[in-house]
Amino acid sequence: MSDKPAERFTGHGAEWRDSNLSPAEAKIATSWVELKVDKRSMLTQKDRVEDVRDAMWQLEKDGEIVVHRVREEHQPMMVKTLYGWDKKIPTTRLWHHKSCGQCGNIPGYPASLLWLMNQLDTEYLDETDQTSCTAWNYHGSGIGNLESLAAVFLRNFHQAYVAAKAEGKPESYYYPLVHCGTSFGNYKEVRQYLIHSAKLRESVKKILGRLGRLVDGKLLIPEEVVHYSEWLHVMRQRIAERRTIDVSGIRATVHPACHVYKMVPQDAIYDDSINGGNRLANSTGIMQALGTQVIDYSTWYDCCGFGFRHIISEREFTRSFAIDRKVKVAVEEARADVMIGHDTGCITTLDKNQWIGKAAGKGYELPILADCQFAALACGAHPYKIVQSHWHASPTETLMEKLGIDWQAKKAEFVAYLEEIKAGKQENLYDPRRMVTSGPGYIPIKAA
Amino acid sequence: MSHAAEGTRVQKHIGDPVGDAAPLPRAKLEEIFADLQSDLRYDHELNGCLNCGICTATCPAAHYYDFSPREIVQLLWTENLEGIYDAMQEKIWACAQCYTCAARCPFGNSPGGLVMLMRETAIKHQMKSAKDVLRPFSRVMLKLISTGNQLAPDMINKDHFADWGPNISKVDAPLKILRKAIPMPTLNTTATAWEVNLKTSVELYTIWEMTGVLKQLEGIDENLFDVITDIMDEKREDWKDFLADQEEDQ
Numbered sequence: 001m002s003d004k005p006a007e008r009f010t011g012h013g014a015e016w017r018d019s020n021l022s023p024a025e026a027k028i029a030t031s032w033v034e035l036k037v038d039k040r041s042m043l044t045q046k047d048r049v050e051d052v053r054d055a056m057w058q059l060e061k062d063g064e065i066v067v068h069r070v071r072e073e074h075q076p077m078m079v080k081t082l083y084g085w086d087k088k089i090p091t092t093r094l095w096h097h098k099s100c101g102q103c104g105n106i107p108g109y110p111a112s113l114l115w116l117m118n119q120l121d122t123e124y125l126d127e128t129d130q131t132s133c134t135a136w137n138y139h140g141s142g143i144g145n146l147e148s149l150a151a152v153f154l155r156n157f158h159q160a161y162v163a164a165k166a167e168g169k170p171e172s173y174y175y176p177l178v179h180c181g182t183s184f185g186n187y188k189e190v191r192q193y194l195i196h197s198a199k200l201r202e203s204v205k206k207i208l209g210r211l212g213r214l215v216d217g218k219l220l221i222p223e224e225v226v227h228y229s230e231w232l233h234v235m236r237q238r239i240a241e242r243r244t245i246d247v248s249g250i251r252a253t254v255h256p257a258c259h260v261y262k263m264v265p266q267d268a269i270y271d272d273s274i275n276g277g278n279r280l281a282n283s284t285g286i287m288q289a290l291g292t293q294v295i296d297y298s299t300w301y302d303c304c305g306f307g308f309r310h311i312i313s314e315r316e317f318t319r320s321f322a323i324d325r326k327v328k329v330a331v332e333e334a335r336a337d338v339m340i341g342h343d344t345g346c347i348t349t350l351d352k353n354q355w356i357g358k359a360a361g362k363g364y365e366l367p368i369l370a371d372c373q374f375a376a377l378a379c380g381a382h383p384y385k386i387v388q389s390h391w392h393a394s395p396t397e398t399l400m401e402k403l404g405i406d407w408q409a410k411k412a413e414f415v416a417y418l419e420e421i422k423a424g425k426q427e428n429l430y431d432p433r434r435m436v437t438s439g440p441g442y443i444p445i446k447a448a
Numbered sequence: 449m450s451h452a453a454e455g456t457r458v459q460k461h462i463g464d465p466v467g468d469a470a471p472l473p474r475a476k477l478e479e480i481f482a483d484l485q486s487d488l489r490y491d492h493e494l495n496g497c498l499n500c501g502i503c504t505a506t507c508p509a510a511h512y513y514d515f516s517p518r519e520i521v522q523l524l525w526t527e528n529l530e531g532i533y534d535a536m537q538e539k540i541w542a543c544a545q546c547y548t549c550a551a552r553c554p555f556g557n558s559p560g561g562l563v564m565l566m567r568e569t570a571i572k573h574q575m576k577s578a579k580d581v582l583r584p585f586s587r588v589m590l591k592l593i594s595t596g597n598q599l600a601p602d603m604i605n606k607d608h609f610a611d612w613g614p615n616i617s618k619v620d621a622p623l624k625i626l627r628k629a630i631p632m633p634t635l636n637t638t639a640t641a642w643e644v645n646l647k648t649s650v651e652l653y654t655i656w657e658m659t660g661v662l663k664q665l666e667g668i669d670e671n672l673f674d675v676i677t678d679i680m681d682e683k684r685e686d687w688k689d690f691l692a693d694q695e696e697d698q
Binding site: 386 | 487489492506511548556570578581582589592603604611621632641642648658659660668687
C-alpha cells in the first residue's frame with residue numbers, strides 16, 4: 001500500500017496532505033466549533049440580513065403582489081425571532097397544510113394537533129385540495145426546481161386563501177398553518193426568492209395565471225409562513241391549563257428540526273425565558289409549560305440523519321447517525337424518558353431506526369413523539385384513537401407507564417373500536433363533509 | 449499492488465480530473481458550470497470562502513462519507529471545473545440537506561443549497577451517476593409526481609423497510625381499517641397520505657409541465673416518465689368528464 005496521500009483524490013489539489021491528527025488532537029482542533037453553535041454566534045450575521053417582509057410590503061405598495069395578511073380575526077399572538085424581530089402567529093381560523101410524511105406514516109401527529117385545537121375551540125379547515133410542498137423529493141433527488149417549488153407553494157397558499165368560499169365564508173378567512181418542518185423551511189426560502197426576483201415572479205405568475213390562482217391578477221404572498229410548532233408555542237399556557245396528567249417526573253430531550261431553524265434562521269422563534277434565549281423556543285416551551293424536565297444534551301444541534309434520499313435508499317447513514325449522534329446520547333448522557341421533535345422526518349428517523357441498532361449491540365429504546373402528541377397525551381387524549389401510538393416503532397409504552405397511563409387497557413379499547421369501524425361506525429374530529437371544497441364529492445355547506 | 453497502480457474508483461470512472469488531460473472537453477465543463485452560475489440562487493448561496501471549515505465540522509454527512517461542504521464551496525469559488533464535475537459524480541449525493549452548513553457559515557454561504565444546484569444540473573445533463581443514485585428513489589418519485597404526496601401508507605411495509613423492525617403497526621389489523629381509525633377523514637386512505645382532490649392533481653400536472661420537471665424526469669428515467677404520463681392522462685380525462693357532467697347538470 002502506498003503511503004502517498006496525494007494518490008487519494010479529494011478535490012483539494014495534489015498538494016493536499018492528511019493532517020494525521022490523533023483522535024484527541026482532532027477533538028482539540030475542532031472543539032471550538034461545537035462551543036460556537038448557539039444563538040450568539042448566529043447573531044454576528046444580523047447586520048447583513050434583511051427582513052424580507054420589508055421588501056414584501058414595498059412590492060405590495062408598488063402593485064406587484066397581494067399580501068395574505070394575518071388579521072385580527074386570526075387572533076394573532078406576537079413572538080420574537082432570532083434577531084428580535086416580531087412575528088405574528090395566527091391562533092384560529094387555520095387552514096391545515098398537511099405533511100405527507102406525517103399523514104402517511106405517523107398519523108397521530110396531525111390528529112393530536114387537531115384534537116388540541118378542538119379542546120381550545122380553535123376554528124380550522126382540513127381539506128383535500130392541497131399537495132405536499134414537494135420539497136422532500138426535491139432535496140432527496142434534485143427532481144424539481146425553484147420555479148416548481150414556488151408554483152406549488154403559491155398554489156397551496158392560494159387555496160388556503162379561497163377555501164372558505166366553499167363554506168359560504170369570505171376569502172382570506174383561513175390562514176395556512178404548515179405542519180411539516182421541511183415545508184416550512186422550503187416555503188420561507190422560496191418566499192425570499194420570490195420577493196427578490198422579478199424574473200421568478202414573472203415565470204411563476206404565468207403558471208398561477210393558467211391555474212386561475214392569482215388575486216386581482218397578482219401573486220398572493222403570505223405575510224408570515226407559520227409552522228404548527230409556533231402555534232403550539234404561543235398556545236402553550238392555555239394547553240398546559242388543560243393538563244390532566246402529572247408529567248413532572250418525565251426527563252425530556254428536544255430535537256430541534258434543521259429545516260425549522262437552520263433554513264432562514266432569522267424567522268425562527270427565540271424567547272429569552274426559554275433556553276436562555278440561545279436556542280429555538282419551539283417544543284422546549286410547551287414541554288416546560290406542561291411541567292416536564294427538559295434535559296440538555298451535547299448533540300442537540302445535530303440533525304437526525306434523515307437526509308431525504310438517505311432515509312429511503314441509503315439507510316446505513318440514516319440509522320448510524322440517528323443512533324450514534326442522537327438516540328445514544330439522549331439515553332446515556334441525558335437519561336431521557338422521551339425525545340420530542342417537531343418535524344416529520346426527524347420523528348420518523350429517530351422512531352424507526354432504533355430496532356436495527358440491536359444488530360450492532362446498540363439496543364437503545366427511547367420513546368419518540370412529536371411535541372403535540374406529548375401535549376395531547378398530557379391533556380388526556382386517547383393514546384391510540386388520537387395519538388395513534390401504535391404506528392410508533394419506539395417503545396411509547398414505557399413512557400405511558402411513567403405517565404400512569406394503562407396503555408394495555410387503552411389498546412384493548414382501540415381494538416374493540418376497530419370492530420365498530422368494520423361495522424361502519426367511525427369517530428372524527430370534524431364534519432367529514434367539510435374536507436372536499438370543490439370537484440367530485442363537494443357538498444355545499446352553508447356558513448354557520 | 450499499490451492503490452495508485454489500480455487507480456481509484458473515480459479515476460476509473462471519469463479519469464483523473466487533476467491530471468494533465470481533462471476528463472471531458474473543456475467546452476462541456478464550461479457548459480455545466482454556466483448552468484450552475486445561471487441559477488438565480490448561485491450568487492445568493494456563494495459569497496466567498498476562507499477555508500475555515502466550520503461547515504464541514506458540523507456536517508453530518510462528513511462523519512460517514514468522503515464529503516466536505518468546504519470542498520464543494522472551494523471548488524465553486526475557485527471555478528475548478530474538473531473538480532466540480534468530479535464532485536457531481538458522487539459526492540454531492542452524500543449531502544443530507546440539513547443546512548447546518550448554511551446556518552453556520554460566517555460568509556453566509558449555503559453549501560447545502562449549492563449542492564442542490566449541482567444535483568439539478570447533474571440531472572439536466574443526464575449524468576449516469578445521477579441515474580444510478582436515483583434508481584432506488586423511483587418509487588418515491590412516482591408517488592410524488594403522480595399524486596402530490598411523497599409518502600403513502602401502503603409504501604411502509606416490512607418488505608421495503610425490514611430494518612425498521614416488526615412494529616410497522618403495533619396493532620394487527622388490515623391497513624384499510626387502521627387508516628379508517630384515524631379521526632381525520634382526509635387520512636382514511638392507503639395509496640396516498642391524504643385524499644387528494646382531483647382538481648389539485650390536475651393543477652399539479654400543469655406545474656410539472658410548465659416548470660420543466662417532466663422533462664427532467666424523462667431524461668433521468670424514461671420508463672418512469674411513461675408510467676407517470678399515463679396516470680396524468682387518465683386523471684385529466686376524469687377531470688374533463690367531471691366538468692362535462694357539471695355542464696350537463698346545469
